Amino acid sequence: MQESSILSPMILNVSMLSKAYVGKTVLKDVSFHLEDKEKAAIVGINGSGKTTLLRCILGIEEADEGSIAFSKEKKMDYLAQQHADIETENEDYDTLSGGQKTRKRLEEILQEKPDLLILDEPTNHLDIGSIQWLEKVLKRYDGAVLLVSHDRYFLDRIVTKVIDLERGKVRMYQGNYSAYAEKKRQLREAEWKAFQNQQAEIKHQEAVIEKLKQFNREKSIKRAESREKMLLKVERLEKPEELENEMKLLFSPRESSGNDVLMAKELGKSYDGKRLFSHGTFSLQKGEHVALIGDNGTGKTTLLKILNGLVQADEGEFRLGSKVKIAYYDQEHAVLNMEKTLFDEIQDSYPDMNNTKVRNVLAAFLFTGDDVYKRIQDLSGGEQGRVSLAKLMLSDANFLILDEPTNHLDIQGKEVLEEAIRNYEGTVLYVSHDRYFINKTATRIIELFSNRFDNYIGNYDYYIEKKEDVRAYGDSLQKDKMPLEAIDPEEAQRLEEKESKRLDWESQKELSAKRRKWQNALQKAEEKIAKLEERKEELTASMEEVGSDVGRLMEIHREQEAIDKELEEQYAIWEESSLELENLE
Template identity: 50%
Template sequence: MILSVQNVSKSFGTDEILKNVSFHIEDHEKAAVVGINGAGKSTLLKIIVGELTPDTGEVITAKGKSLGYLAQHQDLEGDRTIEEELLSVKSDVIAMEQKIRAMEEQMHHVEGAELEKLLEDYNRMHHQFELEGGYSYRSEVYGVLNGLGFSQEDYQKKISQLSGGQKTRVALGRLLVTKPDIILLDEPTNHLDMNSITWLETFLMNYKGAVVIVSHDRYFLDRVVTKVIEVSLHQAQVYEGNYSEYAVKKEKVREAQLKAYYNQQREIKHQEEVITKLKSFNREKSIKRAESREKLLDKINRLEKPVEEHTDIKITLEPNILSGNDVLSVEGLAKSFGSQKLFENLDFEIKRGEHVALIGNNGTGKTTILKILNGMLKEDAGVIRLGSNVYIGYYDQEHQVLHMEKTLFEEISDAYPELNNTQVRNTLAAFLFTNDDVFKRIGDLSGGERGRVSLAKLMLGKANFLILDEPTNHLDIFSKEILESALNHYTGTVFFVSHDRYFINKTAHRILDLSNGVLTNYLGNYDYYIEKRTEQETLTPSDAETVSKEKAETENKQDWQKQKQEQARRRKIANELQKVEAEIEMCEQKIAEIDEQCQDPAIAVNSAKLNELGSERAVFSEKLEALYEQWEVLSEDS
């Protein structure tokens, strides 16, 4: 065991954050700390590294083991370059290297006993230099910088000139090069693109020390961790496995707890009914039996009903108007900014009901495409066509129209007066605004908080084509799951940009990969995309040369044909469903008419007519039953 947290509690004033939290981390173990925003995850990390003192309990680190900590926000300053900042971690090795070089130079100028002594010192230091990675430290530093997305041109940039996100990446790089025995990371993927996140996953999986991660990136956690520590309702529960395994186990635990609770409640109710019945007999023996049962009932260790934060919150998305089948058609789209060409000759289509993710590295032009589609930027070339009855709902954190003087509650209730107070509060709670938060002014919110309010408004709107730019930024895992559920039940069309691979995996039917100015279509979710990419990357150079442009185009065309076939199948089923629903309505109407005729006094006494109507009704009822079954089968296939 390398780290032990024992009965740690922490409050800020009257706000209890952590209560008797206990868990341990083994050497080399990779663990995640998860929970909703405000649960106390960052507070827990700060207590572990000693930035905060617990009210009760203690944190024990194995003797001689070092801790390294990456906070969410960095305040790095100074005139060092990025390269100098990371190399400063290796100052001892660099000093040793310089001393070795000086010794080598000195050897030319001494002899005899002095030379022998110098050689002895040289060999000893040289051995130490090797042990401390003296021959690999530079490649190690540059490997980390490249992995975190810094180009060689970036190496000489001064820390003081960097953005907040770049400073966080430098701090992360510095920490990884330091190689502490225990790394604690608070949201390490926030400022990384997909390639850098993938690199970091591999680095941490192979890291020889222990790692504790607070992150909302579930795909990242699935790849890296083998233990999940859930902080909920001030306490901690430990689950073995990655995030997906934790989610399944957590649900099973909750189901078992609920089952045990309801079973006990049934037993208590049964015993109370028996006791009441025995007492009602008013016999001495019956009363003694009742008293005996009461004593047993008093001794029962009564289970509390399992509770969870915000389990009742759901968001329902449903467009008011059905769009045409062809939602969006883009041909020959091109855009440059000055001499920087982002893309040209981009072609793609989106059909009704599709959920399409646009992915690619930072700077490839993904957000630019969304802004062009929404009329916020002018394309250099190309044709954009929206289908009939298409109404766009656009989410862009920088351009949502919010009223700075209104409170959050007013912003939602004024925009959607049909919602009652509970519905408004539930909507805001789904996006992490609870209790008195709903009475904050929009103007007093941070950029991320305003983004969440904008997303809440968009989710309540009735648009049938949602265009979303990084919708999961600033959301915790619970809120992401609410959004995923809402989008998965949404019958409209969705086109979104996201770096959240778990979110893409859960919500995308198709992926468009924008790379080197070229758009590649993948008919599946993120796992399918990775599978196809891996197949392509495993080709040897000679194999790669034999894959002609025509073959690549053919594969793309086959994917497109599969998509067309799937859309045709869905349209056919939708048409058949429509016909079956019309027949069901007709049969139900006929049966209702027959029932009404049977109630006519004149027919009620006419047995021949009643038999005729009865036979007719039986025919329609049999047909209706078959139609119901046909509708169920079609619904399963749709």
């Protein structure tokens, strides 16, 4: 592999890069470029070669083929996932958290003002506040950025180019992550549609050829031969590769809970003299999907452990509603027995399952063959997470409590989990720093802020829009209130009832606005569908009148195709609106 200088504005050029390990191809003919001051992301499932590609660019590993060109007069720097190298150099780092190390190391790198900054999972271990700080830093940063990250919300706000690694090959997309995801979906659908259409046309031609041959007349045989020659000249499209390495995940409660799922009153907890939270009064209703957010150290995981009976609250109480069955996903996977094999972990937890069913479940979570006999302790964090999700799915619970469920999952795994939660009819309470995941799955957010619980009826974008107002209001209430011990019990109850009524009124106002929005969308979709269906019937009837006018028939056909396409869009809007209205009800 050779290295040479290139002219601005291109700061990095990777050309036809290939890399294999023990005969397994990791990168194949990878080519892309990065312009000066451009911010790009490398994305792909776990094991797709992202880290290998970064290591080749950094010169840590040698590619088998291809070239990497980087401007000689430019400077490159790198922020790795791990910080072990820093710890050995500076003892002050054995006292910092993972997030603090990331922030400190990045600040040191930025002081050097590199022209190209390479970041490998920079948001790992960071809380939401620190990630927002990082976003601001990178937006202001004047150099080029090349990063690997599973944080899709972060990618949406930072990058303008996505380099997609799939099966060792690369494809570039302009835009942020959401634009890339939509373009990739459209492209995959178009490839499948083109392949299926060609296959249908080939089968049709083959059937016509067979029919012509059966006529056994000179003219028909010649026509058959002519069609065969034309068919041989057709350039066959390759069948698009099936998506691999995708979990099969479905949450389905065995029985429904009552409408009141969880009622918490005046919960409080302190550790080592530090108050985490107090006056934790909130409730969850059947079907709600609630995200619990807050900075590191505010007590989110502690609250989940209290609700699971693993930790005692210092004050207050909570109770579960009728027929509520909890399943708990622990980010530290304490629910797993590290000494057991995957197979035994599932079978011992669900003894009614036979060997075939156990293997089928594990296969749905990407464990096949002898993998099922690996010990839990020998698995990676992501693999342990998949085992925990498998047990969660098998629980048939109607109330899921999840602590950082997207940790260690690649983007594809996160999307599978999102879909499973969106389709789940039970109640969910989860802690997550993944803002994209929260946006996709939460119908409500509770923020642990300033030792209190702030409530938002909406997803993460709604939280961002409203948080300053809600925090200001919460601060004013805290400022006006005397310490709880000094308040007369009757006065405290009166204040609580007043606040409860205000929140209830605001909730109803929000719900009414959302209901009007989706009702209007539903009505418009129904009206458009009716008109389109009516026009489609008119066109079908007119085809009989047109007769053999090929030009007019083609016009009608094109209009019918356009109508079918618009009908698909309107039915999708109708379905989404109906679902949203059902959820609101």
